[in-house]
Amino acid sequence: MFSRVLVANRGEIALRIIRACRELGVESIAVYSEADIDSMHVQLADDSVCIGPGPSKESYLRPDRIIAAAEITGADAIHPGYGFLSENARFAEICDSCNIKFIGPSAEVIRTMGDKNTARATATANGVPVTPGSDGIVADAVDGLKVAREVGFPVMIKATAGGGGRGMRPAMNENEFKSQFQAASKEAEACFNNGDCYIEKLVLEPHHIEFQVLADDHGNYLHLGERDCSMQRRNQKIIEECPSPLISPELRERMGEASLRLIKSIDYRNAGTIEYLVNAEATDFYFMEMNTRIQVEHPVTEEVMGCELIKEQIRIAAGEPVSEHVLGVEPRGHAIECRINAEDPYNNFTPSPGTIDLWYAPGGKGVRVDTHVYSGYTVPPYYDSMIAKLIVYASSREVAIARMKRALSEFTIRGIKTTIPFQQEIIDHPDFIAGKYDIAWVEKYLKEKELE
Amino acid sequence: MFSRVLVANRGEIALRIIRACRELGVESIAVYSEADIDSMHVQLADDSVCIGPGPSKESYLRPDRIIAAAEITGADAIHPGYGFLSENARFAEICDSCNIKFIGPSAEVIRTMGDKNTARATATANGVPVTPGSDGIVADAVDGLKVAREVGFPVMIKATAGGGGRGMRPAMNENEFKSQFQAASKEAEACFNNGDCYIEKLVLEPHHIEFQVLADDHGNYLHLGERDCSMQRRNQKIIEECPSPLISPELRERMGEASLRLIKSIDYRNAGTIEYLVNAEATDFYFMEMNTRIQVEHPVTEEVMGCELIKEQIRIAAGEPVSEHVLGVEPRGHAIECRINAEDPYNNFTPSPGTIDLWYAPGGKGVRVDTHVYSGYTVPPYYDSMIAKLIVYASSREVAIARMKRALSEFTIRGIKTTIPFQQEIIDHPDFIAGKYDIAWVEKYLKEKELE
Amino acid sequence: MPPEQSLNNLSTTSVDLTEIRKIMKLMDEHGLSQFQFEKEDFNLKLKKGTDLEEIQKLLRSLPSGGGQAPAPVTTVAPALGAPPAAVSEPDAPAGEEISSPMVGTFYRKPSPDDPDFINVGDTISEGQTLCIIEAMKVMNEIKAERSGTITQICVDEGTPVQYGDALFRVQ
């Protein structure tokens, strides 16, 4: 095991990693920008180093400063958290060359999965479905129709030169294909002087389902089930849950098997997440991308599986096998997470940095709060707006929803705006309660509210 | 289900019940004394009624005021929590006569199990072992030795008139029995003018193990395993855990069966706890008493069993069966609770009421804090000194101990003294880590520290 | 490093740190939370702990029931955040408060057809019945503990009252 782990991140995930280190008996070193001196992750680490001014590109995105901090504090490993340098293959290489263990997969694997085309090709080669379509441009409408028949309707006709919604037309069936193709092609010709089009299967009302995977140096490859992250606004997840209310045991098994095939094929190590689109009928899934790091929403998996992903990451990086209790894991109950952001949900989600006059977080049975803030803390303007994660865990989805509702109602934050009232609306909505929401739900809901 | 539940208690347990009600969709009514106006249980209830001044006997121990509060707020049930009126059979009767459901067993059962002799006789009649001994006084040393042989050594020789440690002698074996008997008898004769003695089996280094039971109106009787509450000082529990590090699966089964026999024999309803002494070898157990209410330490069972005892209490009282997931419950992991008391552990545990200048509670994975206090809250001098319960839950006892250590180190309370530093000492002690402690451990430890 | 910064500020004055430490020790010993000293152009103010009154006020103003479920309308517990109605209004009648010694329902007359026990302006004498509070089907007569003149009746007929609620004002 390592003796000192440097945490190359900030905020709640830095504190999460520091807590895991403490429980493992490993010392932790916080790095921080001048804007983060008051963050609880700095207070609770065993040691801390200021690495630069507030802006990330002068602090948390500077490999040289982070490595220097590791050197002067004698750290033998670096946990990158999520965001910042966590999926930076070059940073992983620098760590290696400095004899500091990067807690994550190899630089090579990060690079492979970081490139969309390579990742997609790797998935296809291992029988993991990707959204099917034409190999590049199609010659004309007739050729396009042939492809469309092969991949199955509905399809999206996309001009290679298209953009901003132009040169893009859906075709729901054979009848409308030709006219839609010509419309797309002509529009692209007119706008971009290039009418070339390709065909892609259109996944209607898709769900964002992701699989948590783990792999160690001892031949263990496992997945820990899925998370449903369909509740998102502009690709930003708002609420996540485990398990998904959509996925059947049969589909879960198929997706789990596909996920394991993929990570075995690339000789993956450490924790990772494979993101899929799933159609509304929950019969098909399509590989989107793989995140070669811990995810923000990892706690919902931790609660249901009774395990700790951060500790497993550290164990695996130190060459130990995945814990016994994780290898034999059985899911129990249901977990939901709300990302509490310092944003004004009733003013187009504009960021709301500033001083928190009062912070009263909910407590009691089944309530977990991961946060680096407290009463009197000032949210700096430099970073993303997430200030806390509220995770609830209960024996069933129904009870978890009731608990989240209770916990959100107890949460009292004064001085800044947060997304809590909006999350209360969602939690109370019949669609959420019924588990009927896809990745377009929030946008639709906001549009409807605006019309009222 | 009830529409409004009045919570006839204060502090953390009142808030615990209010949270359970909210998640069940049942309104909750807090009652409070003038000294408790700032308690979080008053703030978070749907409604609240002041029932008297600070001293309990003028407020929380006044059935008339509590019933009147229920009447004016239209409550259809009363949850008594623990302490105060929770084991008062008369109060349960008054509730009945006012058509308010008392959330607990019947007044008759409360009375039966509240009387030590009747409870002991009931246990014996149902094959639940009690500490064996003579039926009343023995004629002389010869007669006494016969009894001692029957119950097995070691035994305690007790003068009926004895007290304050006088007229009491242990006999570890046959050889010393006669001399010890005569010593006890003579001392009692000299001190109390009555040399009559009786014999009781002496349980050496006993452990306090209690079983959680549930029973509903639908024929379900179940136990949810044990809690080890041996870490106590002057009969006040300090740290509790689930499962016990002492109990073997075989003994657990025997004790569980005995517990079920007992509650079936008295037609028990709702939640209850049966307390046993277990010998150091963990081969034998002896019924001590039954608590016909929820216990302070119920959360450690909740965490390991993935259930909620307060909700089950309310469901059972409303005539519903125990929840499906509780009927099929399987234990997972390990939980430990520290009772955080406003006491000075380095000044003979004297109470330390007063204003809490700063309250920073630990958070993150596997940490649950049940408390009614917060930064700025003033601990009133009228009630028991417990201000919070810190519960940790983890995949194993080892991880739970590491987590408790981490959580206690994060917990920051300024303005009043608390038991936290003492609990840190215990959690760090090799005996606790090895699970080797009995009900005399704390006293012994404190004596040793004093000698240093 | 904030401690550095704050000490930097101090060091720009000519204050003797040892003296300040002594004062802080005295504050600890006597449980003082604030120390203020003014002399010529010298002004020292030491304050310990958080501004508790402020925190309590904020916490008290938490919406009862979290503002989630439709708040049950009862007149028993005043919404904690709202300013209290009676008593402290600038034009509240003068006089001493008679507060409820119990929880129950307030009645001004022995039965619906009877006249009120008392009205504003009445002179009352010690031992005189002022009202009835019904609790657990029992009608409890509340009697005057002193004589005087009724200046206000604070509760409406048939309203629930909790312990300590103001019932009357008497002068």
Place this chain on the structure above:
Amino acid sequence: MPPEQSLNNLSTTSVDLTEIRKIMKLMDEHGLSQFQFEKEDFNLKLKKGTDLEEIQKLLRSLPSGGGQAPAPVTTVAPALGAPPAAVSEPDAPAGEEISSPMVGTFYRKPSPDDPDFINVGDTISEGQTLCIIEAMKVMNEIKAERSGTITQICVDEGTPVQYGDALFRVQ
């Protein structure tokens, strides 16, 4: 009912509550946290929110590492609770601080056998090398951005420095 009590206290003064409510509303509207008004023998001070500085100070003084594990002895991050050593001592030399632009190890000379780049009392000119900070095996020369006289060297030879640490004072 504490809100009542606190208002009671106010009402004993001759302050017009309506006026105060108006002021509070204005404070809300304009995001003010404090309002102080003195006139003749009248002194009104309204403060909103918690005493944040105090809370932050308390939280900053949390024992690093919870005081549980034996605290690792490094000279990098000063224990947050402890008073900082240099810089703010009452007799700290005057002058402008030159702070570290990076994280690394501080050296006063190019190699062990060489003389120090500079000493206290030396006059320096813009662009002159003051010290080396080693980070990732790279020796980074730190150069003066202005001319002046060195009044203090704040860091010992071979000591780790973090971003923003004071290296020199120059006048």
